[in-house]
Amino acid sequence: MNEILIKNGFVYDPINGINGEVLDIAVRDGRIVDPSRVDPSRALVIDAKGKVVMPGGIDIHSHIAGPKVNIGRLMRPEDHYLTNKPHKLPHRRAETGLTVPNVFRIGYEYARMGYTLVVEPATPPIKTRHTHEELDDIPIIDKAAFVLVDSNWLALDLITEGSREFLAAYFAWLLSVTKTYSLKLVDPGSDVAWILTGRGIDIDDQIPSYNITPRDVVREMGNAAQLLNLPHKLHIHCNRLGYPGNYLTTLKTMDIAKDISRLSEAPALHITHVQFTGYKGDSWSTLESGGEDIAKALKINKYVTLDLGQVILGRSATTMTADAPFEYVLYHLTRWKWANADTEVESAAGIVPYSYKKRSYVNTIQWVIGLEIALLTRDPWRVVPTTDHPNAGLFKDYPILLSWLISRKAREELMKDVNQRALRKAILPSLDTEFSLYEIAIMTRAAPAKLLGLDKFKGHLGVGADADIAIYDIDPKELDLSRNYEKFVKAFKKAWLVIKNGEIVVRNGEIVKTIYGKTYYAEPSIPEELRKELDVFLRKKFKEYYSVSLDSFYIRDHELRNPVKIPIETKIKG
Amino acid sequence: MSETKTHGEKAFVLNTGRSLMQGISMEAESKWSEKYFNAVAIAEMNPSDIAKLGITDRARIYNENGSVVLRIRPNSNVPAGEIYIPMGPWANMLTDPVTDGTGMPRLKGTKVFVEQTNEPLTSLIDILKELGAKNLEIHMEDAPVKTGERRTVENVVCPFCGDLCDHLIIEIDGNMIVKNTGGCAISSAKFLNYHKHRVLKPYLRHQGKLIEVSLDEALDKAAEILANSKYPLIFGLASTDIEANRYAVELAELTHGVVDNTSVFCHGPTALAVQEAGAVRYTFGVAIHLADLVIFWGCNPLEAHPNHVARIVLREGRFIKGRKSRKIIVIDTRRTPTANLADLFIQVEPGRDYELITALRMAIKDLDIEAPSVAGVPKEKVLELAEMMKTAKYGVIFFGLGLTMTGAKYKNIVAAIKLVQELNEWTKFGLLPMRGHYNVAGSNQVSLWATGYPYAVDYARGFPRMIIGVTSATDLLANGDVDAALIIASDPVAHLPRKAAEHLSRIPVIVIDAKWSLTTAFADVIIPGAYVGIECEGSAYRMDEVPIRLKKLVDPPPGILCDSEVLRRLVEKVKLKKGVVYE
């Protein structure tokens, strides 16, 4: 019987409306229970006096596993050479890698920061077995994956045929057999264009060999997600990512939410790493932030949510995305290494090493955009912080990112070193917004849990929730975080104590135990008649399109270390 | 060694490679068989060379590495001045262990001398003795099979080569496999004979003899060897599943040893090239639907990956109407069976592929080619080839060990990757290595996610390092840098130059294998494993990195565990011996 009692901490639990009150949190058998149900004489009692207690952090978008991450590791040995940490067995396996760390460092680094659930946001269906094999080997954290669908020939065929229910049924099947959680669109339709023509396309361009546009794809897939009743609907990386002027495409994409036949009041679209598609101006030299326009659009469109894709200046990155045409463009700017993988029927991916420089005009504008959107919207339930790891920055720099939100001083310190011409064009220097610790808890815990629809048992500390708890050694009553942002960064980089599933995994910022978390996947129901029809369709299409048998496509529960099925009652009619 | 000989005569260039018969005989009869001897202990030469040297039926072939007497078969596809020996222990007696700091020995392009002889042919036992083998007795047995219920299993995945065909229909009678539909000849040999020539019991070497022991005793001894070793090598892993690979990495980490897989002597240089330049890849389906130009460079799929051409080139795709809408080019040092089905065959001088690739890059960049001829290929032909590549809609290159093992080795692949990257300025183009063992690609994947490096990973200091040439198995063995070895589902004695094999005679060796590999002759501990894809379920990665789940068709023989389970238990035992367990 594993019982823990955390006493005297300042608890930040926005889902339950708790804002820094001193409360006791009790844990029993991996879940939060009422303190009365724990026997203080048997329980491990932790005195969190003067410390911050939060639910475990949740990252809704971080490239932590799968084929492109592994190509990143392969093509960047120099990323690992100076980053080694020897093992400390049996507590901790060996760690290596900065921008593309090995599986162990990924899990440990998240755990050290108090994060306990992370979503891999892009896995091509045919290679998703690989994604799961990596996810399985990432210690401590829970995980989930979004499956790539925007350039999927089967889905595009169905959209062309106009069969909405059938498309939803196909997605239900796809989520279920690939053991993934939601649908991901990356530069919609562009991987079809890339594989056929070597180019990407904009939202109203025609997809080569199909009579439809990315707009149609977003709308129809959005409709299918409504029918599927997915907890997290469409996760979209907009077209023209990385091109000056692309903020207009983002605005158009956000607008599609209005054309989707919504079946609930929940957000219909999530626009991811919006920084990368928030560029105003018609060339790199005239680049400006589209942050203000996007913030305005968000305010009047309640069916859209965002994550930032915040650039971390002064850091190297490894850009990796299913946006293969964009990576090809980036390769022409960097002229060093470039990897591309064209994946049959479904997608493609590109990988290019990159580094964000403080003195760079473009990089400074990029840094500005993410922060402007976060600060101008100040809507932590709908705008969550990410770095699109390892694209705009590394997840290990989240505490730095958050410090820019809680402290104007932190921003101003960095602004001294950035490109001043870029800064002169930005409104960021005039913004004095500072987030509270409660708002930080919303955007890193409560909001992502809600966006994922896992808020019953994730992202809060109420009775019944999973006992995923982070305790930070910082006293918000004593310390003005805005003035002392370095202390905030230090405390959030290395949590004082982290509990995962009721077990203590981090003490004083060091890993003390290696355990393995769960993998969540969605299993939407499909009406029986549709299932039969779907079966015929799949048999035919697999024979026609795929180089693997339909049978090989199924990932079974027993292949995963610890799968958790989230059954979903859909609205698909037979 | 023939050190007394004076090398007055002209040297021949030795090339090695896989052949269909080598594959079939190995799978059907084992490497200890007459059939394997007949398939592998042979050298092919151009008839004119045979006549010139006055060779009747056999010859002594030698160089500073060693010497063997082999039957000589005339083959006019082997250019004059060259000699071809299938991959195997005979060829290994001659190949050069120098890896040029790439981990890849010179398995092709080695200089040898040839003379007519009437001496007896070199037998397998002669070779094993010369290498210092510890046991020459083997306990080869067939696993008990009997007929019974008849079943047919569809969509069976073949655990032989990197094509991982997943369309096989396997008919089973009791626990006998009686028919394989859809598999190639090697696949059939593998499935229909899975029960033959097996290691059925764990063995320890005791006073020069192999004695049967319990699995637990064998694992204890193995754990003791590993725990006592200062720097063990854990090697193989390309013919087992992902799970086994995970445990192998953990073992290396536990013992501060090295974990390496067989890519070190196949596509290791390809991985090095990706480290340098990146990659432009595609999956099979992309080639099926789009490739109007298919180039096979330094590979011979018809013999090494027999279904490959039919699955990809001949199949009709969405935008390509099968074979007739594709151009096929074969670039190789000899006219292989694959070359015979090409629209264009380009013969390169052995070891000179780098020149041709570089000249193509120059042609594509519109740079003048000054060199009079390029790797034996006339300049006009280079320009013609470059034009064909540029004007293809979607070109694909499948390349093999002909590029990775010879001449500039990894730099061949660096140049090829850059060529393909540059071709993408004009059109769509991709490059894919023809991986040999069915899960060698998966070995690389596990190694990457667990350690950050694809192979040759050292844990001496408690964290992963890959310093190619230093931490690669070939170099470690050939130079005697490790003091114990665990060989998993692999046969380094059959694949590595003799110097590497010889070190295995001097250090304790543990072998986990389903069958009596030649390496078992060097083993102190032998632990049987079951076949993934026949007796065990498990994941493997196709050469295009598509992960596929292999099925279990029949139970393993009594008492025999899957490799992953053997390794899991071994890890537990080593942990106990090392005292790394939670209190």
Place this chain on the structure above:
Amino acid sequence: MSIATFSLYFKTKPVVLIDVRHITPDEIAGRNLSDVKNITVWDGGRKTSLSDLFDINGPEKAPVNPEQIVVVFETGSSKLCFVGYRMSNGKIIVKGDAGHLVGYKMKGGSIVVEGNARDYVGAKMKNGSIEIRGNVGHRLGGKLLGEKPGKGMKGGTIIVHGNAGSDVGFGMEKGLIIVEGNTGNLTGSDIMGGTIIVKGNSGLYPGVGMTGGRVIIGGRVEAIPPSFYADSIVPSISIRGIKFDKPFMLFLGDVTAGGRGLLYLSYEDNKEQLDYYRLLIEDGADI
């Protein structure tokens, strides 16, 4: 300046690769002998101390200035790796063979190996000098795989009296490498600067990927990469004090890397391959 010599003798010959990176004048400087004996050494994967592997003779107290320290490995071994790692001053002598990564990331001082050494000698060194009396392995003065060109040797001098393996100078930026014997394939690959002088023969494709610097091959070359353009024939050359009194053909390249490196090949030794280029050069002169 008085010199303090520390002499090390193997207690038993190592059977696996050992890592002696900490046995440098820098790390010994200012220490008592008893502390020196405790310097960490890795025997394969085992962390152990100097005195477990070596007997050591030397003064009870080492000078504070590493410049005054000489470390002598009285018995060599091909297993002896990371000799002189990051050393900045003083001297290390190996009276026999050494292993891999001799002088890796060295910053100053000198290393002499009287026998042979293995791969990555002088890799990523910044300054100082390395002399190898015997042969060396591959990637002499090189970089590690995956790093950008220029991440190899950045300065200093390496002299090899015997032969060197493949990839000599791989990715070097600056500095001087002299090989008195022969070198393997790909000599000077991906160099951005610096000078590589090979007095003997060389293997396949010297200079590939070079964007700057000089590669001089005084003997035969197995094959010339096609990505170099013949520029001229010079009657003799003298570079960094080394004089070749015979004609050389100068090539520029590697053009596929947009390079402006200079590749000098001995004309007479490679006449068969170079005569064709000679015609090209002479044709050019006519126009």
